[in-house]
Amino acid sequence: MSVMNHDQQPQSGGMGKFLVIGAAAIALLALAYVGVTMMMKPEAKPEPAPVAQAEPAPGPPAAQPSEPETPADTPAARRPRPRTEAPPAPEPATPPPAGPTLVVESDVPGASVFVDRKFVGTTPLRTTEVTGGSHQLNASATGEEGLAQTVDVAETGETTVTLKFREVRLDASVPVVHKHAVGRSCEGRLVATPDGIRYDTANKGDAFSFPFSALETFEIDYLKKELKVKQKGGKTWNFTDKSDNADKLFVFHRDVTKAREKLAALGK
Numbered sequence: 140m141s142v143m144n145h146d147q148q149p150q151s152g153g154m155g156k157f158l159v160i161g162a163a164a165i166a167l168l169a170l171a172y173v174g175v176t177m178m179m180k181p182e183a184k185p186e187p188a189p190v191a192q193a194e195p196a197p198g199p200p201a202a203q204p205s206e207p208e209t210p211a212d213t214p215a216a217r218r219p220r221p222r223t224e225a226p227p228a229p230e231p232a233t234p235p236p237a238g239p240t241l242v243v244e245s246d247v248p249g250a251s252v253f254v255d256r257k258f259v260g261t262t263p264l265r266t267t268e269v270t271g272g273s274h275q276l277n278a279s280a281t282g283e284e285g286l287a288q289t290v291d292v293a294e295t296g297e298t299t300v301t302l303k304f305r306e307v308r309l310d311a312s313v314p315v316v317h318k319h320a321v322g323r324s325c326e327g328r329l330v331a332t333p334d335g336i337r338y339d340t341a342n343k344g345d346a347f348s349f350p351f352s353a354l355e356t357f358e359i360d361y362l363k364k365e366l367k368v369k370q371k372g373g374k375t376w377n378f379t380d381k382s383d384n385a386d387k388l389f390v391f392h393r394d395v396t397k398a399r400e401k402l403a404a405l406g407k
Contacts, residue, residue: 245302
């Protein structure tokens with residue numbers, strides 16, 4: 140074991156002084172860091188106390204602003220909106236009246252139609268080539284007797300005419316003198332319609348009326364200027380007229396004969 144002499148003892152007083160100075164420096168640094176930190180931290184301000192709002196005095200409801208547009212998927216969009224009445228539709232303008240139109244129908248298709256001697260088409264016919272007023276209408280069909288009549292065409296709209304070629308038309312008459320067998324005579328008028336033939340006279344004993352089915356003889360002698368009428372199983376009448384010829388008797392006989400032939404074709 141070695142013995143330390145007095146000259147070799149450590150300088151304990153100098154080391155303690157150094158430690159005291161170091162501790163003081165560390166303490167100063169800590170105080171400086173705390174001060175800087177306190178200076179950088181913002182000062183907390185106290186929150187103001189809530190102020191109670193007074194309820195408004197009751198009064199009329201304020202006008203509601205118009206509802207803004209909302210997305211389609213929000214409750215406001217799904218809320219039914221008030222129904223509004225659609226404005227009334229404007230009334231359609233009244234078309235101008237149509238001009239005169241002639242419509243011609245017939246029981247024989249394809250009949251030729253003439254208006255005031257101008258060909259306008261064949262039946263069934265619809266034409267606007269006419270003017271309002273009175274016109275002469277003629278029509279003809281193959282195998283049928285021609286028709287002629289006066290037509291009053293309306294100034295506006297349609298005027299319809301029906302032609303009946305196959306209808307028996309007969310309205311004939313002629314003034315005659317009935318020659319009696321004993322040289323006497325009486326005057327009157329022969330009249331023929333689809334219902335038959337009759338003799339109208341003031342001499343009631345010579346007057347007659349019967350259907351064509353009861354007519355046995357109906358003949359004309361143009362040279363003798365005589366028309367013979369005989370009822371089946373009955374009396375015979377010989378007629379003449381006061382004209383210089385037998386033209387009127389001939390036309391009467393012709394019209395009656397045509398009507399009788401048409402009636403026979405129709406089974407009447």
